Amino acid sequence: xxxxxxxxxxxxxxxxxxxxxxxxxxxxxxxxxxxxxxxxxxxxxxxxxxxxxxxxxxxxxxxxxxxxxxxxxxxxxxxxxxxxxxxxxxxxxxxxxxxxxxxxxxxxxxxxxxxxxxxxxxxxxxxxxxxxxxxxxxxxxxxxxxxxxxxxxxxxxxxxxxxxxxxxxxxxxxxxxxxxxxxxxxxxxxxxxxxxxxxxxxxxxxxxxxxxxxxxxxxxxxxxxxxxxxxxxxxxxxxxxxxxxxxxxxxxxxxxxxxxxxxxxxxxxxxxxxxxxxxxxxxxxxxxxxxxxxxxxxxxxxxxxxxxxxxxxxxxxxxxxxxxxxxxxxxxxxxxxxxxxxxxxxxxxxxxxxxxxxxxxxxxxxxxxxxxxxxxxxxxxxxxxxxxxxxxxxxxxxxxxxxxxxxxxxxxxxxxxxxxxxxxxxxxxxxxxxxxxxxxxxxxxxxxxxxxxxxxxxxxxxxxxxxxxxxxxxxxxxxxxxxxxxxxxxxxxxxxxxxxxxxxxxxxxxxxxxxxxxxxxxxxxxxxxxxxxxxxxxxxxxxxxxxxxxxxxxxxxxxxxxxxxxxxxxxxxxxxxxxxxxxxxxxxxxxxxxxxxxxxxxxxxxxxxxxxxxxxxxxxxxxxxxxxxxxxxxxxxxxxxxxxxxxxxxxxxxxxxxxxxxxxxxxxxxxxxxxxxxxxxxxxxxxxxxxxxxxxxxxxxxxxxxxxxxxxxxxxxxxxxxxxxxxxxxxxxxxxxxxxxxxxxxxxxxxxxxxxxxxxxxxxxxxxxxxxxxxxxxxxxxxx
Numbered sequence: 084x085x086x087x088x089x090x091x092x093x094x095x096x097x098x099x100x101x102x103x104x105x106x107x108x109x110x111x112x113x114x115x116x117x118x119x120x121x122x123x124x125x126x127x128x129x130x131x132x133x134x135x136x137x138x139x140x141x142x143x144x145x146x147x148x149x150x151x152x153x154x155x156x157x158x159x160x161x162x163x164x165x166x167x168x169x170x171x172x173x174x175x176x177x178x179x180x181x182x183x184x185x186x187x188x189x190x191x192x193x194x195x196x197x198x199x200x201x202x203x204x205x206x207x208x209x210x211x212x213x214x215x216x217x218x219x220x221x222x223x224x225x226x227x228x229x230x231x232x233x234x235x236x237x238x239x240x241x242x243x244x245x246x247x248x249x250x251x252x253x254x255x256x257x258x259x260x261x262x263x264x265x266x267x268x269x270x271x272x273x274x275x276x277x278x279x280x281x282x283x284x285x286x287x288x289x290x291x292x293x294x295x296x297x298x299x300x301x302x303x304x305x306x307x308x309x310x311x312x313x314x315x316x317x318x319x320x321x322x323x324x325x326x327x328x329x330x331x332x333x334x335x336x337x338x339x340x341x342x343x344x345x346x347x348x349x350x351x352x353x354x355x356x357x358x359x360x361x362x363x364x365x366x367x368x369x370x371x372x373x374x375x376x377x378x379x380x381x382x383x384x385x386x387x388x389x390x391x392x393x394x395x396x397x398x399x400x401x402x403x404x405x406x407x408x409x410x411x412x413x414x415x416x417x418x419x420x421x422x423x424x425x426x427x428x429x430x431x432x433x434x435x436x437x438x439x440x441x442x443x444x445x446x447x448x449x450x451x452x453x454x455x456x457x458x459x460x461x462x463x464x465x466x467x468x469x470x471x472x473x474x475x476x477x478x479x480x481x482x483x484x485x486x487x488x489x490x491x492x493x494x495x496x497x498x499x500x501x502x503x504x505x506x507x508x509x510x511x512x513x514x515x516x517x518x519x520x521x522x523x524x525x526x527x528x529x530x531x532x533x534x535x536x537x538x539x540x541x542x543x544x545x546x547x548x549x550x551x552x553x554x555x556x557x558x559x560x561x562x563x564x565x566x567x568x569x570x571x572x573x574x575x576x577x578x579x580x581x582x583x584x585x586x587x588x589x590x591x592x593x594x595x596x597x598x599x600x601x602x603x604x605x606x607x608x609x610x611x612x613x614x615x616x617x618x619x620x621x622x623x624x625x626x627x628x629x630x631x632x633x634x635x636x637x638x639x640x641x642x643x644x645x646x647x648x649x650x651x652x653x654x655x656x657x658x659x660x661x662x663x664x665x666x667x668x669x670x671x672x673x674x675x676x677x678x679x680x681x682x683x684x685x686x687x688x689x690x691x692x693x694x695x696x697x698x699x700x701x702x703x704x705x706x707x708x709x710x711x712x713x714x715x716x717x718x719x720x721x722x723x724x725x726x727x728x729x730x731x732x733x734x735x736x737x738x739x740x741x742x743x744x745x746x747x748x749x750x751x752x753x754x755x756x757x758x759x760x761x762x763x764x765x766x767x768x769x770x771x772x773x774x775x776x777x778x779x780x781x782x783x784x785x786x787x788x789x790x791x792x793x794x795x796x797x798x799x800x801x802x803x804x805x806x807x808x809x810x811x812x813x814x815x816x817x818x819x820x821x822x823x824x825x826x827x828x829x830x831x832x833x834x835x836x837x838x839x840x841x842x843x844x845x846x847x848x849x850x851x852x853x854x855x856x857x858x859x860x861x862x863x864x865x866x867x
Contacts, residue, residue, distance in 0.1 A: 149494070149495070149500075149528075149652060149653070150185065150186055150492040150493065150494060150495075150652060150653075150654075151492065151493055151494075151495050151499075151509075151526050151528070152186065152490050152491070152492045153175075153416065153490070153491050153492075153509070153511065153522060153523060153526065154190075154389060154419045154463075154488050154489070154490055154491075154522075154523075155173075155463070155488060155489050155490075155491055155511055155520055155521065155522040156463065156485070156487070156488045156489075156520070156521040156522075157489065157513055157515075157518050157519070157520050157521075158518070158519050158521070159517055159518060159519075160517040164192075164485050164487035164488075165515070165518055166189070166191065166487065168189070168489060168513070168515070168518075170184050170187035171514075172513055172514045172515050173187065173489075173491055173511065173512075173513055173514075174511065174512045174513075174514065175491060175493050175509060175510075175511055176509060176510045176511075176512070177495075177496065177507060177508070177509045178496075178508075180496075182493040182494065182495075182496075182509075183493060183494070184491055184492070184493055185492055185493060185494060186490065186491065186492025186493075186654070187489065187490075187491060187492070188489065188490045188492075188552070188553070189487075189489050190388075190389075190486075190487070190488050190489065190490060190552055191213075191214060191487055192217075192485055192486040192487040193214055193215065193216050193217055194214065197216045197218060197251060197252060197253035198216075200214065200215065200216035201215075201216045204216065204550075204659075205659045205660060205661050206661045208559060208783070208784055209557055209558070209559045209688055209689055209784075210557065210558045210559065210658055210659060210660035210661075211555075211556065211557045211558075211658060212550040212551065212552050212555065212556050212656055212657060212658040212659075213552060213555055215549065215550040215552070215658075215659065216253055216549065217253070217388055217486065217549045217550075218251055218252075218253030218254035218255060218548070218549065219250075219251070219254045219255075219391060219482065219486065220254070220255050220257075220270060220383075220386065220388055220389070220390040220391065220548075221250070221254065221255070221256045221257065221390075221391050221393060222257045222259070222270070222379070222380070222383065222390055222391070222392045222393065222420070223242060223256065223257065223258050223259070223277075223393045223395070224259045224260075224261055224376065224379070224392060224393065224394050224395065225238070225259070225260045225261070225265065225266075225284045225395045225396075226261060226372055226376075226394060226395065226396035226397075226399075227260050227261065227262070227263075227265060227284065227285060227286060227287050228261075228262065228287055228288060228368045228369075228371075228372055228399075229288050229368075229369070229372070229396045229397050229398060229399045229451075230286035230287070230288055230395070230396060230397055230427065231286050231288045231290070231397060231429070232285070232286040232287060232288070233286060234286050234288075234397070234427060234429060234471070235284050235285065235286040235395070235427075237427070237471055237474060238284075238395045238425070238427050238471065238474060239281050239282070239284055240474075241474030241475050241477075241478060242281060242395075242474075242478070243278060243281055244475060244478075245475070245478040245479075245482070246274050246277055246278055246281075247274070247278070249478065249479060249482045250274050252272075253548075253549075254272070255270040255271060255272055255548050256268075256270065256271060256272075256274060256277050257269050257270045257271070257277075258277045258280050258281070259379055260283065260284045260285070261372055261375045261376055261379070262371050262372055262375045263375075264283075265280075265283050265284055265285065266280035266281070266283050266284065268280050269382075270383075270386065270548070272548070288397060289301075290302070292304055292357070292360075292361035292364070292365075293357075293361075294318075294354065294357035294358075294361070295322075295353050295354075295357060296321075296322035296325055296326065296350070296353075296354075297318060297321040297322045297324075297325050298321075299318055299354075299357055299358065299361060300447075301361055301362075301365050301400075302400075302446075302447040302450060302451075303317070303318060303358070304357070304358040304359075304361035304362050304365070305358075305362055305365070305400050305402060305450070307354065307355060307358035308355075308358050308359060308362045308402070309402070315351070315354060315355075316342070318354055319341045319342075319350060319351065319354060322341075322350060322354070323341070362400075362402075362403075365399070365400060366400075366402075366403050366404065368399075369399040369400070369401070369404055369407070369454075370404060370407055372399075373404060373407040373408065373410065373411055374407065374410070376394075376411055377407075377410045377411045377413075377414040378414075380392065380411065380414040380415055380418050380420050381414040381417060381418060382418075383418040383420060384414075384417045384418040384529075385539070385540065385543035385547075386418075386543065386547050386548070387419075387544070387547055387549070387551035387552070387553065387655065387657075388419065388547075388549055388551075389419045389420075389421060389486060389488060390418060390419060390420040390421065391421055391423060391481055391484065392415070392420050392421065392422045392423065392462075392464070393423050393425060393478070393481060394422055394423065394424045394425065394455065394458065395425045395427060396424065396425070396426075396427070396455060397426070397427055397428045397448075397451060398424075398426065398428070398448070398450075398451030398452045398453070398454050398455045399451055399454050400450060400451065400453075400454065401453060401454045401457060404454075408454070408457055408458065408461065409461075409506035409527075410506075411458060411461075411462075412458070412461035412462060412506060412523065412524065412525065413504075413506050413525075413526065413527030415461070415462040415523065416462070416523050416525065416526045416527065417526075417527070417529060420462060421462050421463050421464040422458050422459050422461075422462040422464040423459065423464045423465060423466075423467065423481050424455035424456070424458060424459045424464070424465075424466045424467065425467050425470040425471075425474070425477055425478075426448075426452055426455060426466060426467065426468050426469060426470050426471070427470055427471035427474075428448045428451070428452075428469070428471065429471065430444070430445070430448070430469065452466065452468070460524070461523060461524045461525075462523050463521050463522055463523045467480070490553075491511065495507075495526075495528060499528055500528065503527065503528040503529065503530060503531075504527055504528075505527060506525050506526070506527045507525050507526055507527065508524055508525040509524070509525050509526065510524075532653055537593065537649065540649065540653070540655060541593060541595050541647050541649055541655075544647045544649070544655050544657050545595065545597055545645055545647055545657070547657065550645075550656075550657045550658055550659050551647075551655050551656055551657045552656065553654040553655045553656050554579055554580060554581065554648050554649075554650060554654055554655065554656025555579070555580040555656065556577065556578070556579050556580075556646065556648060556656045556657070556658040557577070557578050557658065557688045557689065558575060558576065558577045558578075558644075558646055558658050558660050558688060559575075559576050559660075559688050559689075560573055560574065560575050560576070560644070560660065560662045560676075561573070561574040561576070561675070561676045561678060561686060562574075562662075562663075562664050562665060562667070562675060562676050563667070563675040563676070563703060564667040564668060564673075564675065564703070564705050564743055564744060564746075564748060565636050565667075565668075565744060566743070566744045567636070567744065568668060568744065568745055569638050569639070569666075569668065570636045570637065570638055571636070571637060571638070571639065571664050571665070571666070571667055571668075572634055572635075572636060573598075573608075573634060573635055573636070573637050573642075573662075573664060574632060574633070574634045574686060575596070575631075575632070575633050575634065575635075575644065575646070576630070576631070576632050576686045576687065576688045577594075577630070577631045577632075577633075577646055577648075577658075577688065578628050578629065578630045578631075578688045579592075579614075579628070579629050579631075579648045579656065580626050580627075580628055581614075581616050581617055581626060581627065581628075581629050581648075581650055582616060582626055582650055582652070583616060583617060583618060583626060583627050584615065584616035584617065584618060589616055589651065590651040591613035591614055591615045591616060591651070592613065592614040592615075592616060592629075592648055592649060592650045592651065593611070593612075593613060593614070593647075593648070593649040594611070594612055594613065594614045594631065594646070594647070594648050595609075595610070595611040595646070595647045596608075596609060596610055596611075596633070596644065596645065596646040596647070597609045597644070597645055598635065598637065598642050598643070598644045599642065599643050599644075600640055600641075600642060600643075601640070601641040601642055601643050601661065602640065602641065607635075607637050607638075607642065608635035608636070608637060610633065610635070614629060614631065614648065615629075616629065616650070616651075617629040630688070632685070632686050637664050638664070639664050639665060639666040640663075640664055641661070641662070641663050641664075642661070642662055642663075642664065643659065643660070643661055644659070644660045644661075644662065645657055645658070645659050645660075646658050646660075667705050668705065668707070668744060668745065668746055669707070670707050671706075671778070672704060672705070672706045672711055672712070672715060672771070672773045672778050673704075673705045673706075673778075673779070674702050674703065674704050674705065674769075674771050674778070674779055674781060675702050675703040675704075675705070676702070676781060676783075677700060677701075677702045677719075677767065677769045677781040677782065677783045678700065678701050678702065678783070679692075679698065679699070679700045679767045679783045679785050680692070680699060680700075681693070681696055681699065681792070683792070689784075689786065690767075690783060690784065690785040690786070691785065691786045691787075691788060692757060692785055692786070692787055692788070693757070693787075693788050693789070693790060693791055693792050694757040694758060694759075694760060694762075694787065694788070694789050694790060695757075695790055695791040696757075696791065696792065697754050697755055697756045697757050698721065698754070698755040698757055698767065698785065698787075699752075699753070699754050699755075700719050700735075700752075700753050700754075700755070700767055700769065700783075701735075701750060701751065701752045701753070702717065702735075702750075702751050702769055702771075702781060703743075703748050703749065703750050703751070704717065704737075704748065704749045704750075704751060704771060705743060705746055705747070705748050705749075706746060706747055707745070707746040707747075708746075708747070709740050709746075709747035711773065712740050712747055712748075712749045713740070714773055714774045715737070715749070715771065715772065715773045715778075716734065716735075716737070716771075716772050717734070717735040717737070717751040717753075717769055717770070717771050717772075718732060718733070718734055718735065718769070718770045718772075719732070719733060719735055719751075719753045719755065719767060719768070719769045719770075720732035720733075720767070720768050720770075721755060721757075721760070721765050721766075721767055721768075721785075722765060722766045722767075722768055723763070723764075723765055723766075724763075724764050724765065724766060724784075729768070730760060730765075731755050731756070731757075731760065733753050733755050734753070735751035735752055735753040735769075736751070736752050736753065737749055737750070737751055738750040738751075738752065751769075757787060760787055761787075762787050762788050762789050763786070763787060764784065764785075764786055764787075765784070765785050765786070765787055766782050766783070766784055766785070767782065767783050767784075767785050768780060768781070768782045769781045769782075818864075819835070819838045819839055820839050822835040822838065822861045822864055822865060830849065831859065831861050831862060831865070833849065834846050834849040834850055834865055835861060835865065837849065838865055846865055850862065850865055850866055
């Protein structure tokens, strides 16, 4: 029996249409744009049935739960990434208490080149965000206040070579000189911009401070402030030497050095005050850098994926900067940023020093490097020591680092929710012999998510350089003839692995899509809506697969389609697809895409059929002249992958010719029995002939399974539809917004303004009076 859904696809408007404004050339979809805007999404996405759970183990998170997400790297004895880690092998501890892992995701490094990964995941018959191409994200930061003037030259030259030779077409680079002035270049794929900004980097480190009686280095000041009597005595000896030399010149008496242990001596007191002043000035410079550094890193949180932060510095002293370092660590945890610190200190004696300070250069370098070591350790990075003499090697090592990692999510304790900005320490262990885990040291919760944050996160996902993999998504498209000349109908089929709905009060997921011309980037269609979370397909499961079908119109051409799905807890997934819309309304006989599936699974993303049910397929044949459709025939065969010999082949039944747009169409339907067909991957191939000549061949991949499909989960009772739910819809919101402009007086205009923001109790109070005379349309509409 031929599934009725196939006929429905062609013979009725079963799939809702996106009435997108093709004339609008929006740079990005903004779900928060006021209704009625030329670039606003004006269509609705309609959910359809849900499919069976995915074959691989899905994430374990629950709907609407705020999670802490930490990225971890796990290596084996040979230093290679462990790619088959299980959630039960990971343990997270906070304050000595184990936190249950409720999200576990493997972000695998794409296999092959960027182009190969793109063909496999974006340009394939089914597009997916799992294994999608992801270039490296590099944030190169020069800590100008802690680089000796002239010492930045080798680093700049090495970074220039790195940008020219190691940055691939899919990579993104940002370049900052902090705290400025200097380059302030956000992530870009345009390497030429970064190369042009590099010469603006300057070193400004002053290792010496101003003190009474003698020069005091910054390192000496810190050692004196730390209470080291040896450094204080050395300084006092130099003061005495200078006074002696001055006395000989000016005829004054000589003076012996004060004792460092004599706290009552005026010279000792002044020396300590000078040290304190120099330390405070150095702390201010380091504080300014760390504050700006954390802001730059936190801005990267809107872009999914691990970021390699390359910090070029000679280091600084962190005695009094613990909270500032924690702030950077928290920003890095929020942004999945890993800090690689490049130590560019010059070893040896500083011949430019105004006078010998008695300090050990090696000891000073080690003290300064404590800051770089802390930043790298807190973020699961590393310090590349003496990188100034081997910058190329250090940068190449970072470029070769694996982008294979896991994201582990857990619910924070209640006390963490009360102190969202406090940095909280965690430890992660992996229960596998020989495995070594590398993770950051803690987290800080961001502020609670607001509707504006949701819009910003979706906008950022739509504009991100790579697909986001937080939610596994798959998508395909079907192209059919449209009803307007030159315009075809594109049906998008999307499936997402989502947390299951807890109850009827569970908030839905957000779904947004943007389709652009691959030639000029012009937006041809866009839409936004909410997506109800699926019910559990079987007891105990925390995820299930939701499925959507939507359609929009587009002229012939090549397009790039991005879809974003955001579940209520904030986990995001995006998937990209590159597809072609063929012209289907020319003078020749043409055909729509081939649709293969089951009766219970209309327009599937991945076609799967069962031997007990058989295979059902359909396509539509078009012609400008109805008479041309009287001589066509369609044969549909089932072929093993990489084979030209069909196991089964049948002539399709041709339905009656009917009017389609300015021409005619005819639906071809076939049901192929599958008894005796071995399970596996196959290709369904449709051959269209007209007057005995082959017009075109269309193919669609299909998986054949033995037996019957698994029993579907019990369908839950339909959710009670309330007026508030209807008013939250896109059409209702646009209608309510239009009432403000049609209001006849100020009171109705004020009531319409309240309605536009959903303040319906206030609207009811404002309309409770009994106006005299005819009541305008806006009054009746608001009352309704």
